[in-house]
Amino acid sequence: MQIQIEGMSCTACANRIEKVLHKNGVRGQVNFASQTAEVESDSLEVHDILKLIQKAGFQASIEQKAPAKTSNLKLLEKVGLGAGSFVAIVDMGGMLFGVMNPAGVATSAILTTICQFTVGLPFLKRALVSLKHFSPGMDFLVSLGTLSAWSLSMAIWLHVIHAHHVWFEASASVLVLIRVGKILEEKARNKASMAMQELSRELPKNAKKVQNGELIEVSATSLVAGDTILVLQHENVPVDGIIKEGVAEINESLFTGESFSVLKESGSPVLAGSLNVGSQFFAQVTQTRGNCRFDAMLKAVERAQNSRAPIQDLADKVSSWFVPLVVVIALLSAVTVLYWGGNLEEALIRMITVLVVSCPCALGLATPTAITAGIGRAAELGILVREARSLQLAENLKFFCLDKTGTLTEGKPVVKKVLHAPEFTSDQILLLASSLEQSSTHPLGKAILAANTQKIPMASEVVNTPGKGLNGIVNGQFVSLGKPESVFGAGWPSWAGQFDDHVSLVALSVNQVAAGLILIADPLRQDAGVAISALKSLGIEPVLISGDRQKAVEEVARTAGITAYYFAAQPEEKLRLIKEFQNRGTTAMIGDGVNDSLALAQADFSISMGEGSAAARESADLTLTQEGLMRIITAIHLSRQIMHTIRRNLFFAFSYNLVVIPMAALGKLHPGIAGGMMALSSILVVMSSIQLRSWKARA
Structure with missing residues (x-):
């Protein structure tokens, strides 16, 4: 379940919510970048979880909200920003009546007080809540720093402390710059997560429903299974369904990546989000909005965007002790000034500058914003990522294991020939085989079904044994279908004469x-050779592991340029081979069949073809929704670019704090400038991540 959270200002907020949830038995994680939490609980209801988050000091709901176009500023906050901006600009420019002119100081005091308790109030409220939960973050640093500057200035103005200068502009400028910075940061974060929102526009809001013989326009969300809808030319299909009447020409590029349209007749499935480029047709609804394949794709991407990469652990650990360390440094800098004969004013300003220049936000944003933007871009390119950890593994791959059928080959095999015993005909063999293969997702099974021209009888007691085949009862006879060695045993029938060694049997x-013996040919994918060469150029060794016959596997390996190959591999053998390669380095596996699911689950990094079996997709870290092996190369390049962006962000965030905190402690920065630098550091990290949204695959 995904929960929308409002009010998080840094990763300390996200960590605080996680602690509260975990303490109450709620599993899940909070993503500061997307302002969401992915949670699940066996004991608590939704409203109980929302209350826990609200008690931690944040607003929470389960409503799915699009990223805000602008930050909502209340009237008082706008007044405060205006007042603070005036003080910051005029006072820092030395333009207001002189440094200690009574009228000028009084004006600054009034305007800064307005700014402190309008713009600064949300920071203060969150800071108090964070202290209650022993997890102070950016809000605490900002509140402590600005309140200290305001209090010092008020004390000087009221002659409690004697000094030559007031520091109202320090408090005002810090609050204004940080608040404006947060608005810009929010917009930037929204841009990073816009990929799926843009894809969602492919789904029409309304649909034309047939009701009592008439067409009425209704909301697409109101459609239920069994409803009949009309889809006009150049309209997107609103929900998943099957064609009831008419012939459709459908562009499914959103799912397949193919720009050309597919001809579909009555009984054929159509998917929500696909485009009708031909004549109008009637369809029967099979899935309601929210349960369509497109919706499943969106949810998968959102879950991936909210997941964590291992590299984020370092930033989280640093963030956990960052604020206490900064407070200690700030106090030490003040004490040092006093020790060496400085006055209280100078000591407090030194402390305030350290507090406001420090930035835990940049550290917290470095990883999640890059993951959010990168995974969104991957989805646009036809690559669905299950977990962020996969991205980190992908950049260190040493071995890439590939299945043959449907992976290296096109997955569109055709029956070339049928050999059979004298008492059977070719049609009978295809009919019996089709009966067992009716629900098959394997490419060879689809080829058999396509070759059959007769009405298929229903099979009973069907058992699918991965790596071996199918068996069941057809017309009262026990029928087995699968690999020759599994079905025929050690013997080889005399009627099975000569055939092409390169075909699958x-x-x-x-x-x-x-x-009978069905001979099936499946051509190699056109980009197989190029993809294999690209893997080698990346320093990754391709390995072919197939359950097919030796001759067929050898031919595919030779043509594709693969030197390491294994044939007649059962699922258990594939699993053993994956483990062996893992002992030598990070190993990836790509496959599309049920017999690949064990190997996919074991591999460090696994990929399934989108049209493959559900078992393969569920075991995979990445799913390719669009055809072509070069998608693998695109996925690896993008993964490496995402990790490069994360490391660049972390380097900048660490470097920034390592440089500016000592500068502030040594008195080399003005508090107002320090606040601007803090706000700018977060914006730069987010802008760095946003560049992933426009990343292009290498030609």
Whole structure:
């Protein structure tokens, strides 16, 4: 369940919410960059979880909200920003009546007080809540720094402390610059997560529903399974369904990446978000809005964007002790000034500058903003990422294991020939095989179904044994279908004559007697050779692991340029091989069948083809929704770019704090400038991540 959270200003806020949730038995994690939490609980209801977050000092809801175009500023806050801006500009420019002119100081005092308790009030409230939970963050530093500057200035103005200068502009400028910086940062974060919002525009809000023989326009969210809808030419399909009447020409590039349209007839499925480029058609709704394949894709991307990469642990650890350390440094800088004969004013200003220049936000934003932007960009390129940890693993790959059928080959095999025992015909063999393959997602099964031209009888007691095949009862006969060695055993039927060694073989037996042999050819993908060469150029060794026959595997390996290959590999053998390669380095696996699911689950980094089996997709870290092996190379390049961006962000965030905190402690910075630098550091980190939104795959 995803929860929207409002009011988080830094990673300390996210950590505080996580602690509260975990303490109450709620599993999940909070993403500061996306302002969301992905949670689940066996004991608490939704409203209980929302109350926990609200008690921690934040607003929470389960409503899905699009990123705000602008930050909502209340009237009082606008007045405060105006007052603070006036003080900052005029006082820092030395333009207001002179430094200690009574009228000028009084004006500054009034305007700064307005700014402190309008613009600064939200910071103060969150700071008090953070102290209550023993997790102070940016709000605490800002509140302590600005209140100290305001209090010092008020004391000087009221002659409690004697000094030559008031520091109202320090408090005002820090609050104004940080608040404006947060508004810009919010806009930048929204841009980083806009990818899925842009994809969502492919779904129409309304649909034309047939009701009582008439067409009425209704909200697409009101459609239920069984409703009949009309989809006009150049309209997007609103929900998943099947064509009921008419012939459709559908562009499914959103799911397949293919720019050309697909011809679909009555009974064919259509997906929400696909475009009707042909004539109008009627469709019957099969899935309601929220349960369509497109919705599942959106949810998967959102979950991935909210997940953590291991590299983020370092920033989280630093953030946990960052604020206490900064407070200690600030106090030490003040004490040092007093020790060496400085006055109280100078000591307090030194302390205030250290407090406001320090920035835990940049550290907290470095990783999640890059992940959010990068995973969104990956989705636009037809690559669905399950978890952020996969991105970090992808950049260190040493071995890349590939399945043959449907991965290296096109996955669109065709039956070339049917060999059979004398008592059977080719049509009978195809009919019996089709009966067992009716629900198959394997490319070879689809080829058999496509070759059959007869009405298929229903099979019963069907059992699918991964790596071996299917068996069941068809018309009262026990039929087995699968690899020749599994179906025929050690013997080879005499009627199975000569055939092309490069084809795949599917054997069939009836009542445990050899009955037929189906010869299937599946051409190599056009980009297979280029993709394999690209893997090698990246320093990754390609390995072909297939359950097919030796000759067929050898031919594919030779043509694709793969030197390491394994044939006749059962699922358990694939699993063993993956473990062996893992002992030698980080290992990836790509496959699309049920027999690949064990190997996919074991691999350090796994990829499934979007049209493959559900078991393969569920086991994979990445799913390619668009065709082409070069998507693998794109995924690896993008993963490396995301990790490069994260490291660049972290380097900047660490370097910034390591440089400016000592400068502030040594008195080399003005408090107002320090506040601006703090705000700017967060903005620069987010802007760095946003560049991933325009990343382009290498040609």
